[in-house]
Amino acid sequence: MEIITIIFLTIISLSFTIFIKLIFFSPPHKLPPGPPRLPVIGNIIWLKKNSFSDFQGVLRDLASRHGPIITLHVGSKPSVWVTDTSLAHEALVQNGAVFSDRPLALPTTRVITSNQHDIHSSVYGSLWRTLRRNLTSEILQPARVKAHGPSRKWALEILVDLFETEQRERGHVSDALDHLRHAMFCLLALMCFGEKLRREEIREIEEAQYQMLVSYTKFSVLNIFPSVTKFLLRRKWKEFLNLRKSQESVLLKFVNSRGKETTGDVLCYVDTLLSLEIPTEEEDGGKKRKLSESEIVSLCSEFLNAATDPTATAMQWIMAVMVKYPEIQRKVYEEMESVLDGGEEIREEDLGKLSYLKAVILESLRRHPPGHYLSYHKVTNDAVLGGFLVPRQGTINFMVGEMGRDPKVWEDPLTFRPERFLEDGEAHGFDMTGTREIKMMPFGAGRRMCPGYGLSLLHLEYYVANLVWKFEWKCVEGEEVDMSEKQQFITMVMKTPFKANMYPRRK
Numbered sequence: 001m002e003i004i005t006i007i008f009l010t011i012i013s014l015s016f017t018i019f020i021k022l023i024f025f026s027p028p029h030k031l032p033p034g035p036p037r038l039p040v041i042g043n044i045i046w047l048k049k050n051s052f053s054d055f056q057g058v059l060r061d062l063a064s065r066h067g068p069i070i071t072l073h074v075g076s077k078p079s080v081w082v083t084d085t086s087l088a089h090e091a092l093v094q095n096g097a098v099f100s101d102r103p104l105a106l107p108t109t110r111v112i113t114s115n116q117h118d119i120h121s122s123v124y125g126s127l128w129r130t131l132r133r134n135l136t137s138e139i140l141q142p143a144r145v146k147a148h149g150p151s152r153k154w155a156l157e158i159l160v161d162l163f164e165t166e167q168r169e170r171g172h173v174s175d176a177l178d179h180l181r182h183a184m185f186c187l188l189a190l191m192c193f194g195e196k197l198r199r200e201e202i203r204e205i206e207e208a209q210y211q212m213l214v215s216y217t218k219f220s221v222l223n224i225f226p227s228v229t230k231f232l233l234r235r236k237w238k239e240f241l242n243l244r245k246s247q248e249s250v251l252l253k254f255v256n257s258r259g260k261e262t263t264g265d266v267l268c269y270v271d272t273l274l275s276l277e278i279p280t281e282e283e284d285g286g287k288k289r290k291l292s293e294s295e296i297v298s299l300c301s302e303f304l305n306a307a308t309d310p311t312a313t314a315m316q317w318i319m320a321v322m323v324k325y326p327e328i329q330r331k332v333y334e335e336m337e338s339v340l341d342g343g344e345e346i347r348e349e350d351l352g353k354l355s356y357l358k359a360v361i362l363e364s365l366r367r368h369p370p371g372h373y374l375s376y377h378k379v380t381n382d383a384v385l386g387g388f389l390v391p392r393q394g395t396i397n398f399m400v401g402e403m404g405r406d407p408k409v410w411e412d413p414l415t416f417r418p419e420r421f422l423e424d425g426e427a428h429g430f431d432m433t434g435t436r437e438i439k440m441m442p443f444g445a446g447r448r449m450c451p452g453y454g455l456s457l458l459h460l461e462y463y464v465a466n467l468v469w470k471f472e473w474k475c476v477e478g479e480e481v482d483m484s485e486k487q488q489f490i491t492m493v494m495k496t497p498f499k500a501n502m503y504p505r506r507k
């Protein structure tokens, strides 16, 4: 056969194959719309200057042009973004079994999470179920949470002392987030390791944890073609692995000292991890094994970070509200005065009576959720959402920040109005789990919803109530409270921390 005939036949058969594929095998649904993309690079190139720092602004802009579900391409992988609360409900609640997986983590994250053996990053399956159940049915079980009441009181004393010291030494408070983070860290370290750690010990753990958080961006280059960077950037890899080693050695010191000077009968997270058995990788006939030291470190680290940063950030916003709107602060105080019988401190058992305080906290979580996105989800099989394809090889995420400001869901969404959560308000009887409908989801929704949301709400109510009960918070003259936001690691904090003067309410 002549060469020209062979080429001709090849072209004909290739065209025929492509035609058949297009007709019979093209997916019935298309990816959600998005900006045009280039092969290999995707459309990340469309992100304008500054857009990495204002990713949410870019997504908002794209959503206004393309609709409530859009696709971005990072390289060849599609990344679906959802702004609409009903679509979020359809995915996370109604089709939770399909939308609850996590994508393969980046190489550096795999090191930090002991190969995705923590709750956040583990794939949807038996390991995730075991780890999550261990957290919820042990340390987060209501009776156990209650037993940690004295721990919370101890952390309150630390917090008040930090605020009073700054007020005394600087003449005003300007470092609220730092104080809140530190106090939360003391509390969570006690719940984690079962010990009231000394200030230097807490600082040592905080520093190790901070270095690991920084490493996500500092060593992100290692995630680009890792097989190449492992060779070309050996020194950088070594530096990163050494950082992880030192985090392990710091945390293991406290894991191993469990039992010396403990919270007595009160169970701590490490106790549960030491006795936990997890399914083996291959799931071979239900075999189980104990956690390795590295896995215990990853789980403790997750517990400390997940529970400290978002809670402290939420508290920073709530206290900023108290300073910015004295009227709201006054109502919170007057509610406590009228419902409770005085005393030095607001007790946990009284918090249930404070509906206005709860409304302020919910309104703050709506307007200023600590995280503006969820962790990335992945579908277990190709799925359809809002008539579009959500492919298995991509990721899907939800724009929590936008949902709280959606004018289709909230009346006058940019106004701070706690009354919307009270009787006759549009969100009266609001259910944080979003089982029936989602109006906002600062803690996510469905199977991957934050397991610590109940504990967080308790912390927010207890500490805010006591800070307002003990002190009157006033704006420093000439220093307006600015509610602009700034992304800092995983949370959205105040761009300009508020400044305030605090005056003891009783001598």
Ligand code: HEM
Pocket: 119, 120, 121, 132, 302, 303, 306, 307, 308, 310, 311, 314, 370, 371, 373, 374, 375, 376, 442, 443, 444, 445, 447, 448, 449, 450, 451, 452, 453, 455, 456
């Ligand atoms: C105001 C405080 C908090 C906020 C706003 C918050 C928010 C979130 C969000 C948005 C997620 C991701 C949900 C998803 O990907 O679908 C999450 C997951 C998680 N949170 Fe929280 N969280 C807070 C406090 C806590 C606390 C106190 C703990 C632990 C005691 C905790 C432990 C976790 C864990 C382990 C996960 C992973 C769940 C999973 O993948 O199954 N969080 N949180």
